[in-house]
Amino acid sequence: xxxxxxIYHIGKPFAAMDDDVMRPIEAFPTKLWWGAFGISxxxxxxxxxTILYSFFVGLGVFxxxxxxxxGFFIVNFVFWVGIGHAGTLISAILFLFRQKWRTSxxxxxxxxxxxxxxxxxxxxxxxxxxxxxxxxxxxYPNERGPLWANFRSPLLWDLFAISTYFSVSLIFxxxxxxxxxxxxxxxxxxxxxxxxIGKFLLEMKSLAYKVMAIGWVGSAKTWHHYEKMVMILxxxxxxxxLSVHTIVSFDFATSVIPGWHATIFxxxxxxxxxxxxxxxxxxxxxxxxxxxKLKEYITIKHLENMAIVILVTGMMVSFAYTVEFVMAAYxxxxxxxxxxxxRMTGPFAWAFWIMFTCNVVSPHFLWFKKLRTNIKVLFVIxxxxxxxxxxxxFVIVIISLHRDxxxxxxxxxxxxxxxxxVMIGSFGIFFTLFLMFIRTIPSIALAEVKxxxxxxxxxxx
Amino acid sequence: MLSIAEIKRGLFSYDEVSxxxxxxxxxxxxxxxxxxQVKAANVKLFDCFTPCPIHGLDAAMGLxxxxxxxxTFVGGLMAGILSLLYITFIDVFNWPIVYGGKPYFxxxxxxxxxxxxxxxxxxVFTVVAVLVLxxxxxxxxxxxxAGVTSDVFAIWIGDKxxxxxxxxxxxxxxxxxxxxxxx
Numbered sequence: 001x002x003x004x005x006x007i008y009h010i011g012k013p014f015a016a017m018d019d020d021v022m023r024p025i026e027a028f029p030t031k032l033w034w035g036a037f038g039i040s041x042x043x044x045x046x047x048x049x050t051i052l053y054s055f056f057v058g059l060g061v062f063x064x065x066x067x068x069x070x071g072f073f074i075v076n077f078v079f080w081v082g083i084g085h086a087g088t089l090i091s092a093i094l095f096l097f098r099q100k101w102r103t104s105x106x107x108x109x110x111x112x113x114x115x116x117x118x119x120x121x122x123x124x125x126x127x128x129x130x131x132x133x134x135x136x137x138x139x140y141p142n143e144r145g146p147l148w149a150n151f152r153s154p155l156l157w158d159l160f161a162i163s164t165y166f167s168v169s170l171i172f173x174x175x176x177x178x179x180x181x182x183x184x185x186x187x188x189x190x191x192x193x194x195x196x197i198g199k200f201l202l203e204m205k206s207l208a209y210k211v212m213a214i215g216w217v218g219s220a221k222t223w224h225h226y227e228k229m230v231m232i233l234x235x236x237x238x239x240x241x242l243s244v245h246t247i248v249s250f251d252f253a254t255s256v257i258p259g260w261h262a263t264i265f266x267x268x269x270x271x272x273x274x275x276x277x278x279x280x281x282x283x284x285x286x287x288x289x290x291x292x293k294l295k296e297y298i299t300i301k302h303l304e305n306m307a308i309v310i311l312v313t314g315m316m317v318s319f320a321y322t323v324e325f326v327m328a329a330y331x332x333x334x335x336x337x338x339x340x341x342x343r344m345t346g347p348f349a350w351a352f353w354i355m356f357t358c359n360v361v362s363p364h365f366l367w368f369k370k371l372r373t374n375i376k377v378l379f380v381i382x383x384x385x386x387x388x389x390x391x392x393x394f395v396i397v398i399i400s401l402h403r404d405x406x407x408x409x410x411x412x413x414x415x416x417x418x419x420x421x422v423m424i425g426s427f428g429i430f431f432t433l434f435l436m437f438i439r440t441i442p443s444i445a446l447a448e449v450k451x452x453x454x455x456x457x458x459x460x461x
Numbered sequence: 462m463l464s465i466a467e468i469k470r471g472l473f474s475y476d477e478v479s480x481x482x483x484x485x486x487x488x489x490x491x492x493x494x495x496x497x498q499v500k501a502a503n504v505k506l507f508d509c510f511t512p513c514p515i516h517g518l519d520a521a522m523g524l525x526x527x528x529x530x531x532x533t534f535v536g537g538l539m540a541g542i543l544s545l546l547y548i549t550f551i552d553v554f555n556w557p558i559v560y561g562g563k564p565y566f567x568x569x570x571x572x573x574x575x576x577x578x579x580x581x582x583x584x585v586f587t588v589v590a591v592l593v594l595x596x597x598x599x600x601x602x603x604x605x606x607a608g609v610t611s612d613v614f615a616i617w618i619g620d621k622x623x624x625x626x627x628x629x630x631x632x633x634x635x636x637x638x639x640x641x642x643x644x
Contacts (some may be wrong), residue, residue, distance in 0.1 A: 013612060014512060014611055014612035015611055015612045018611050018612075037634040039526065051551060064596075066637075077492060139547070139548075145556065146555065146556060147555055147556075148551045148552075148555070150560060151548050151551070151552060151570060151571055151574060152560050152561070152563060152567055152570040154573075155639075156574070157573040157574055157577075160573070160574045160578070161573065163474045163577075163579055164577040164578075164580055164581040167581060167585075168580060168581060168584045168585075171584060171585070171588050172584070175588055177589070178597070179512075179513070179610070181639060182604075182610045183512070183610040183611060185610075186607075186608075186611065187611075203616070210600055211600055213600070214592070214597045214598050214599075214600060215597055215598055215599035215600045215601070215602035216514055216597060216610075217510060217598075217602055217603070217604045217605065217609065217610070218510045218511050218604070218609045219475070219508050219509070219510055219595075220475075220496075220508055220509035220510070220511065220515075220519070220522060221508055221520050221524065221595070221596070222591075222595035222596060222597065223511065223515075224524050224527055224595075225513045225518050225527045225529055225590070225591050225594045225595045226514070226591055226595055227514050228527040228530065228591075229529055229587050229590075232529060232530060232533050232583075232587050233584055233587060233588075236533075236580050236583055236584050239576075239580070239583075240577075242582045243573070243576060243577070243580075246551070249572055250573075262496045285578040341616075361593045385573055406634070447512060448513070448515075449512035450512055451513035451514050454489040454513055455489075455515065455516045457489065457490070458489055458490055458493070458515070458516060458517070459516075
């Protein structure tokens with residue numbers, strides 16, 4: 001069945017694939033899963049309770065000040081939105097480029113996108129100070145004047161971009177899941193007939209999958225429209241994913257702060273988002289394949305491909321850093337030049353050099369095939385890259401804001417316990433959601449993997 | 462032309478409950494051949510059931526092009542026009558304010574929001590179109606043959622007055638497992 005070209009060929013009967021992929025859902029979770037879930041949940045509770053506390057006592061518990069009004073909120077917001085980009089890149093852009101290796105990783109990457117965007121959205125919500133008025137940003141006819149949102153503001157563009165990105169990613173992900181939910185529904189029907197114990201729980205699970213499968217029976221007439229939809233949603237999601245981080249970068253680039261007011265920002269942010277997103281996918285995939293024994297589906301070759309994407313986007317990010325410096329040096333603007341000198345030598349120079357080491361130096365290890373096919377090296381680099389990308393946002397937000405044009409208004413920034421608690425909480429919420437996902441939803445897009453296998457066998461005949 | 466009854470049946474029901482026979486096959490290649498043979502035997506009412514999309518099955522079954530792209534375009538276009546009208550109503554007529562010396566109708570600044578609205582509604586229209594045209598949402602719909610969501614490739618033949626012997630003759634050489642569907 002396997003041709004030379006199809007190196008991602010799994011070569012198992014479809015029923016065996018079902019068993020492999022559904023095992024984490026149908027079996028009782030392992031101790032490792034409970035341990036990870038417990039830690040994540042504790043971190044999430046810490047974050048959520050700190051957020052609720054801040055709603056009662058006000059934003060004073062955080063370190064934001066004048067001039068550093070954005071603080072950790074926007075650092076974390078941009079970080080998490082960036083993480084989200086890899087999912088849509090894998091599911092949409094790699095689909096359009098006919099990259100077969102995407103099928104094993106797209107489901108988990110899309111899930112990661114959705115959870116990352118949820119986590120990202122928390123930060124502006126806290127930052128606005130009165131989160132109960134957040135709906136004021138939506139332009140609906142109202143009794144406050146009417147008081148409309150400002151359509152010329154990049155902050156409002158960002159609201160629309162993030163909302164659209166979240167909704168479209170969610171429906172794309174869900175529609176991709178429907179055939180797999182149908183597989184689960186039919187498996188649970190069988191268990192229900194055979195099982196005597198745990199009947200109620202089984203009934204509830206079975207009912208949930210039945211509803212989620214919305215009556216999918218694999219009719220060719222449905223597949224016919226469905227495949228068209230996958231193509232169109234990919235074509236829509238591709239410009240969407242590029243637009244989202246472009247608009248996030250507009251939040252900075254349309255201002256006049258030295259270090260922000262640069263035309264390189266949109267491509268620079270998009271490349272950085274893909275870079276950090278792929279690193280996060282790599283971290284999660286390495287853990288998933290080890291813990292859930294999915295090494296036949298997520299192979300070294302998949303990880304190597306991701307490593308190459310990380311290497312390329314890492315160099316794009318390095319290039320953008322260089323361009324920023326050259327533009328500042330060439331700008332004849334003392335404030336602009338000082339902003340970059342201050343990055344390298346100012347009070348937050350340590351943050352800049354952490355960013356530089358992690359983002360510019362570390363990906364170059366991936367030039368060597370020995371290193372980029374070594375799971376341990378990949379795992380370390382994927383985490384190092386994400387640390388670097390967090391510090392990149394720290395450098396952009398904190399260093400640029402703390403010293404702008406007027407030395408008399410310069411100040412420093414010293415994060416409080418609440419800033420750290422919310423940041424740890426954001427990781428907690430993300431990993432709690434992800435761990436719940438791998439226990440309840442097929443973490444590999446089964447129907448797509450089967451389609452690759454089936455169609456490879458057809459072309460061979 | 463489609464009759465009203467046909468459109469109603471098409472939108473609010475699905476085919477394989479109306480009787481006929483289901484033949485289960487082992488491989489996608491067999492299913493492709495089955496679809497070709499059924500088409501060649503001039504069967505009018507039939508459908509295939511597979512765990513994954515199969516290349517070339519649409520052509521073998523003689524399905525016409527999907528209407529989905531048209532509906533996507535309509536959704537996107539409507540969203541773009543209506544959003545532009547709405548923003549214009551707000552910024553020019555309902556509450557005109559000068560921001561940063563820009564004109565009331567500053568269309569370049571609206572482009573990001575219009576773009577997002579076009580993408581959003583194009584995607585929503587696409588998905589709703591798949592739900593309707595693909596007959597999804599009947600959560601009690603049963604799989605016509607066991608295993609079509611796992612590893613079985615099935616074809617349903619539902620022409621009026623067709624007999625089991627006819628089905629066996631049409632699918633000769635493919636060794637199918639045939640079951641009758643009770644209407």
